[in-house]
Amino acid sequence: MKSNPKFIFFTDFDGTITQQDSNDFMTDTIGYGQDKRREGNIACLNDSISFRDSFQDMMDSVTRPYDQCIQYVVDNVKLDPGFAEFFQWSLKNNIPVVVLSSGMEPIIKALLKKLVGPDAEKMQVLGNQVGPRDGKDINEEGGWTILFRHPESGFGHDKSIELRKYSSLPEDQRPTMFYAGDGVSDLSAARETDLLFAKKGHDLINYCARENVPFTVFEDWTNILSKCKEIVEGKATVQEAAKAGFEAYKSGAAGVNVKEATK
Numbered sequence: 001m002k003s004n005p006k007f008i009f010f011t012d013f014d015g016t017i018t019q020q021d022s023n024d025f026m027t028d029t030i031g032y033g034q035d036k037r038r039e040g041n042i043a044c045l046n047d048s049i050s051f052r053d054s055f056q057d058m059m060d061s062v063t064r065p066y067d068q069c070i071q072y073v074v075d076n077v078k079l080d081p082g083f084a085e086f087f088q089w090s091l092k093n094n095i096p097v098v099v100l101s102s103g104m105e106p107i108i109k110a111l112l113k114k115l116v117g118p119d120a121e122k123m124q125v126l127g128n129q130v131g132p133r134d135g136k137d138i139n140e141e142g143g144w145t146i147l148f149r150h151p152e153s154g155f156g157h158d159k160s161i162e163l164r165k166y167s168s169l170p171e172d173q174r175p176t177m178f179y180a181g182d183g184v185s186d187l188s189a190a191r192e193t194d195l196l197f198a199k200k201g202h203d204l205i206n207y208c209a210r211e212n213v214p215f216t217v218f219e220d221w222t223n224i225l226s227k228c229k230e231i232v233e234g235k236a237t238v239q240e241a242a243k244a245g246f247e248a249y250k251s252g253a254a255g256v257n258v259k260e261a262t263k
């Protein structure tokens with residue numbers, strides 16, 4: 001990166017920056033519904049289906065024209081209340097924010113523009129694309145399909161590929177890397193960064209606990225901002241933060257049942 005940052009903040013989008021997952025929201029309300037969607041999420045956590053295939057299935061169940069899908073999501077999905085403040089702090093402190101998403105870039109960019117304003121263009125957004133089905137236009141009924149960034153990967157968008165561009169740099173050039181996420185789409189990123197923020201009560205915590213991936217718990221972006229300030233100002237290390245997160249999980253403060261998660 002041109003600005004040679006000491007820290008980079010990578011983040012999931014849906015359910016992490018936003019309060020609701022826009023793809024889950026579309027699937028649950030105008031696609032095949034919550035029960036079937038949840039079955040797919042659980043199958044994915046248990047490794048019985050790839051994230052890419054379960055997500056393709058979800059998106060295929062949404063047939064509304066794409067321009068209407070964008071409008072529907074923009075009208076209904078809300079930003080985490082602390083994110084705008086976090087983002088302004090990151091701009092002032094030369095900490096690039098990079099969105100790594102398994103969702104679709106046109107929807108993410110439309111939401112960020114509405115929720116963050118013109119500064120949203122300073123955020124790098126890497127997600128999947130959308131394209132027309134045979135002989136159709138994306139803005140007609142049943143006209144669009146998701147186009148994966150890494151169609152050969154079971155993740156569809158393998159977030160670890162972008163992260164490794166930085167994690168593989170020599171020690172003296174390598175920035176400290178943060179990541180925030182909430183769910184199954186973050187599994188490919190979970191091991192790659194220095195400090196992982198996992199959303200309280202969500203699937204990513206179960207996975208991290210099961211796989212022994214260190215993490216710290218957040219409820220909203222005000223938690224992330226205060227922890228990042230401590231680290232950037234040298235009052236805490238990423239190792240201390242990760243250790244505290246695992247202890248919060250073990251004590252039940254992470255909003256998930258330890259026995260359930262480690263089955």
Ligand SMILES: [Mg+2]
Nearest residue numbers: 012014015182
């Ligand atoms: Mg998510």
